[in-house]
Amino acid sequence: MELNNLKFLYKDMKIKNIDRSKFDFLFKAAQFKCLFLIDKSPFKLILAARGKNFYLEFEVKDGFKVNPYIEKEKYYQLCEILDLKRDDNNKFSPKAFLSQVNDRVPHNISNKSRVVPADIAPYRKIVEEENKVYFYKWVPHDGIISNVTSENLEKTRLLIGEEAYHTCKERNISSGWTDNPKYAYKLPRDIPKNG
Structure with missing residues (x-):
């Protein structure tokens, strides 16, 4: 239909x-x-x-x-x-x-109708830090000391979307999360260009 x-x-x-x-x-x-x-x-x-x-x-x-x-x-x-x-x-x-x-x-x-990650979290199976569903920051990695994990990439894809997932994967960037609800209505800023 x-x-x-x-x-x-x-x-x-x-x-x-x-x-x-x-x-x-x-x-x-x-x-x-x-x-x-x-x-x-x-x-x-x-x-x-x-x-x-x-x-x-x-x-x-x-x-x-x-x-x-x-x-x-x-x-x-x-x-x-x-x-x-x-x-x-x-x-x-x-x-x-x-x-x-x-x-x-x-x-x-x-703008109140925009979905934030915490809106989606109850409907998705989150593996990485499942209680942390409020977006906090972007974490660029250097590829030597640290790298984005597949679990974090999947969490990014599920809670923020496909575009963020692909950019984070290509640029070796993690999404950072918190369990503090004061971030519930904040939207992720642009993903850093270098990282």
């Missing part, structure tokens, strides 16, 4: 040079936190129910199409979260849910 409102969001993100955005929406009895990631193809749409242990991830392919399939167990969990009761006259389906998501996708985003 096509999520046509993602087209408008995508266009606004491209104009503003943002490759990861977030938005919230309320549907029935649940508040959803959503991430739309366009830094790698296929794009990703991530939905998590606030205050619940519930997460859905959809690949967004050419034409902003997604496969509306939701695993049976997750589908039942979604119905429970939405406080839906069985109704043969008004059946609820994953496609109906995604249609509701589509109706709530914003067409424009603000």
